[in-house]
Amino acid sequence: MPVALVTGGSAGLGRALSHALADNGWTVIVDGRDPDRLAAAADRPGILAVPGDITDTEHRLRLVAAVRLHGHLDLLVHNASTLGPVSGSTPLPALAHVTVDDLQHVWRHNIGAPLVLTTQLLDDLVAGEGILVGISSDAAVEHYPGWGLYGASKAGLDHVVLTFGAENPAITAYAVDPGDMRTQMHADAFPDEDISDRPEPESVVPHLLALLATRPASGRYRAADVPVPAAV
Template identity: 70%
Template sequence: MTNEHTNKTALITGGSAGLGRALVAALSEQGWHVVTDGRDAERLSTLDSLPASDRITAIPGDVTDADHRDALAAAVDAHGGLDLLVHNASTLGPVSGERRYRLLADTTPEDLQHVWRHNVGAPLVLTGLMLPRLVARRGVLLSISSDAAVEHYGGWGLYSASKAGLDHITLTFAAENDAITAYAVDPGDMRTQMHQDWFPGEDISDRPLPETVVPHLLALLASRPPSGRYRAADFPALRAVPRVVERAGA
């Protein structure tokens, strides 16, 4: 995982900010070629400032769009295959007044369709599209989950259910395909824009930056345990990673 030239390719959705961006930065610095995307083209373009930007292919677009998924597949094929698929992009759900959440009793079919399409449907069909490529490389499927997938927080029901669904399809892909390994990983609370959006006006400076989670994810990938649901904190950070992550976050 720490070789200068790995000749490996990763596809990471939602790589323009937060944990996705931090992981794009770290893997590209370790010699991976990384294909990534984001709905905000301007924010995605800032990946050009990363130290290993020559190994990053950034494609603006929405992963729920079939043409965009085809463009991601073409970019992966241009680099000869796929070793790692990371489902990081997601949506919080509907806004209710000034709050980022809505009670289940107030949830509409349109709310359900929107959240399920982004958090479950898109990862499902993208994995299906990329599966032959992962199988050929005996690759890894990694979905960024949440403690909300197994806990019950009032007002978080729709998001939580979608993360539980994402966990299930991720691990079922592994059950159906012995050639791949799949992980649903809870990264823990992080100081990201998405987290801030969920708690508008609140001080979330006590949450760790997403760059601090990346070394644990890299340790998971390096140790490659059996397919399953894990917490990122369960894997001690690789000692060689902090320098790379610090540069990536500069």
């Protein structure tokens, strides 16, 4: 039975992907900061919830221990992330208003924790010739006012994930831009807008599953560009 670790699995794309993997016979380890929401998301066979903050050292050790209980790791998905400073109707400030504390907070969640956790589980991924995925954003390559800090962190995550792939040929590494989705994070980013026209995270999952199944070369991919096989 394949084993996956999906960070930020309590809501949004992380939850949708974890459910789909479990439905396809995977054992899925998920984490999240809100224990109640995580427990609700993990309330189905095949999903193991490990509540906690990905930036916490002890929590990462618990995630590693959960993986080692199963003896192997086939997929590591860095989905957990933070937008950064949120304030009233202007959640994403211009770079001129970003503080050092803001920078450290976003970097620890969006780059530092994924880098350290990958390092801790690298031997497991290499041994199983597994797949490493970083959930990216179009803000990593485009330049939107207010999105500079978040976008820079996602560009950094792309670089970290793909460099792990370049340094470890036994694994395959993907930076994946899922596109706009109807999630709480997007609602927080646009507090004065109706985002009901955005697609649900579940609509992205078939593209992610197709990417995992076809396993093209390591690289950066837009989920929408990954073809989904026609149903039989």
